[in-house]
Amino acid sequence: MSEMKLNTIKPGEGSKKTRLRVGRGASAGQGKTCGRGVKGQRARKGGYHKVGFEGGQMPLQRRLPKVGFRSKLKASRSEITLTTLSQIAAKNGGIVDLAMLISASQVPAATEKVKVILSGKLDGPVTVRGLTLTAGARAALDAVGGKVE
Numbered sequence: 686m687s688e689m690k691l692n693t694i695k696p697g698e699g700s701k702k703t704r705l706r707v708g709r710g711a712s713a714g715q716g717k718t719c720g721r722g723v724k725g726q727r728a729r730k731g732g733y734h735k736v737g738f739e740g741g742q743m744p745l746q747r748r749l750p751k752v753g754f755r756s757k758l759k760a761s762r763s764e765i766t767l768t769t770l771s772q773i774a775a776k777n778g779g780i781v782d783l784a785m786l787i788s789a790s791q792v793p794a795a796t797e798k799v800k801v802i803l804s805g806k807l808d809g810p811v812t813v814r815g816l817t818l819t820a821g822a823r824a825a826l827d828a829v830g831g832k833v834e
Contacts, residue, residue, distance in 0.1 A: 763792040766827055768805030775808065782814040807831065 707719035717730065726732040726740075737744045765786065773781050773789055783799055787790045792799055801813065803821030810830040818826065818833065826833065 760793075760795050761797040763796045763799050764790055764802050765799060766804040767801060767807050767822060770801055770811060770813070771806070771808045775812040778812065779810060781813045781816070783816065801826075 705715060706713065708717075709717040710716045724754045725735060734740075734829055737746055739745070761784075766818045769791055770781055773785055773791065776789070777785050783792075783796065786799060787796060799816045801816055801818045801822045802820055803825055807825055807829045810832075811826065812832045812834060813826065816833075823833070
């Protein structure tokens with residue numbers, strides 16, 4: 686194996702293609718119109734058109750129907766399960782509120798409203814402050830002797 690020197694380094698075989706030189710006659714393959722077709726905005730030098738512009742035809746992104754919706758309220762709303770509720774209550778003396786849920790990283794910090802949903806089980810009575818409950822979650826809370834404030 687020969688020693689490598691800076692003056693002998695070359696790019697790999699076939700990795701560099703020579704630039705196509707347009708407008709150098711018919712025998713060169715790209716003579717006359719240079720691959721731009723005939724006339725029109727795109728044939729001219731500096732022929733400008735916006736992305737998605739279709740020459741005045743209604744563009745595809747405007748022909749297709751609008752789809753979907755993203756609620757701005759979504760970032761400030763969260764849900765927790767009964768299981769999570771009982772775990773937080775066990776650590777905080779049976780009382781749960783929004784600040785406790787945020788400090789325990791159970792809901793995002795930007796959360797303004799939390800709803801308790803019927804999923805899982807409650808271990809004992811829990812006092813809930815400032816949270817909303819689904820009908821099923823409220824029934825489960827009442828069944829174990831919990832309170833909503």
